[in-house]
Amino acid sequence: MSTQDIAADLVALCRAGKYDEAGEKHWADDVLSVEAGGGDMAEMRGKDAVRGKGEWWARTHEVHSAEVGGPYVNGDQFVVRFTMDITNRETGQRMNMDEVGVYTVKGGKIAEERFFYGG
């Protein structure tokens, strides 16, 4: 699949709420996932670790609504915007999340995903 194809498919899966499937299908085995802001999960390497981060996030957050913008493509990279109305199940805090992911494709798989948070 081309970068454009992967980008379009990932966005379609995320719009359908299939975030897990989007990762399983498109991550490289040794994918690197980088979050802004440090913390234990700032850099995770490998499909198992990144899947674990996703599972933790899904357990910890209730998603009331989500919008997925893009994709924006350039060469072997693409950008997706995620805006979500979520509640943190641990704190009960409801918030609007606004972030973008920058994805780098190598050999038809997502080799790196890097998340940026809006202010």
Place this chain on the structure above:
Amino acid sequence: MSTQDIAADLVALCRAGKYDEAGEKHWADDVLSVEAGGGDMAEMRGKDAVRGKGEWWARTHEVHSAEVGGPYVNGDQFVVRFTMDITNRETGQRMNMDEVGVYTVKGGKIAEERFFYGG
């Protein structure tokens, strides 16, 4: 200036319509500017060349309205979204432009800017 400070200042200048000033202030002398989609200006290196691209763009396009989203920050990088209602002065075509820029900061200056187009 930190990456966060540069990001916030660049966004503020762009929101004020001061795109030229944003570049002059924050580009490194050897800044690399990468557009999606190939063409003569796909990769421009150096402040003079990138300034020239901006001047060409400003001559060629009339901007009816613009929104600047973000910044979204992660480490030494940040992302800005540009949505613009523009008319190409050469073709007369009016269009909505939706793109994001991914900026990489080194030594307090923008070393690289890479633009991605929405579909």
